Amino acid sequence: MAKQIKLNVQTRSETGRNAVKKIKGAGFVPAVIYGKRETPVNLQVSAREIEDLLNHATGENVLVELEMGGAGQSRLALIQEVQHHPVRRNVLHVDFHAVNPNEALHAHVPIEVRGEPTGVKNRGGLLEVSLHSLEVECLPKDLPECIVVDVSALDLGEAVHISQLQLPAGVVARGNPEQTVLHVSAPKTDSGAEAGGPTQPEVLKEKKPAAAAKK
DSSP states (O other): OOOEEEEEEEEOOOOSHHHHHHHHHTTEEEEEEEETTEEEEEEEEEHHHHHHHHHTOSSSOOEEEEEOSSTTOOEEEEEEEEEEOTTTOOEEEEEEEEOOTTSOEEEEEEEEEESOOHHHHTTOOEEEEOOSEEEEEEOGGGOOSOEEEEOTTOOTTOEEEGGGOOOOTTOEEOSOTTOEEEEEEOOBOTTSSBTTSOOOOOOOOOOOOOOOOOO
């Protein structure tokens, strides 16, 4: 399940470039929280705390309980988007998406591949991943950090489809159940064709008769 972490935030009323510069100078990062039935609220969060949280996150879905500085002011939210500096990579802005603990949400969960397929290890095949994340529907408390796929038993030509994924209780996959997540293809030959595949028949051209010698 996605880890639920407490994070202290403060509301802010000042906006604009000068306000953001002042916030960053005080060691904070500007943020915002919004939801489908809620008015967005501008926030600020400790730069050190948000950097530490993101550095220790094992997946894209980080469920946080925002402590907004007052009794009864905590809010459950997902980290929706994080803006980083293009060079220094420090956090510039954070978007939080408020969620209701009793309402199902939709989220994309990364797929984590574990093991080495027998078709790769013993027969020289190639593991090809077609889907790197899966859209799911579940309650916030059931949201997984990642979906693990053990590929150890896969042989040449075998595949895993969405319908075959082992999902945690309470989690439902969205999308075509027959969509391929990954498969093991046959090894390539020197010519680029798959080993064991059909080959083109050799065409033998009839030799032309030698020209008659001139008398």
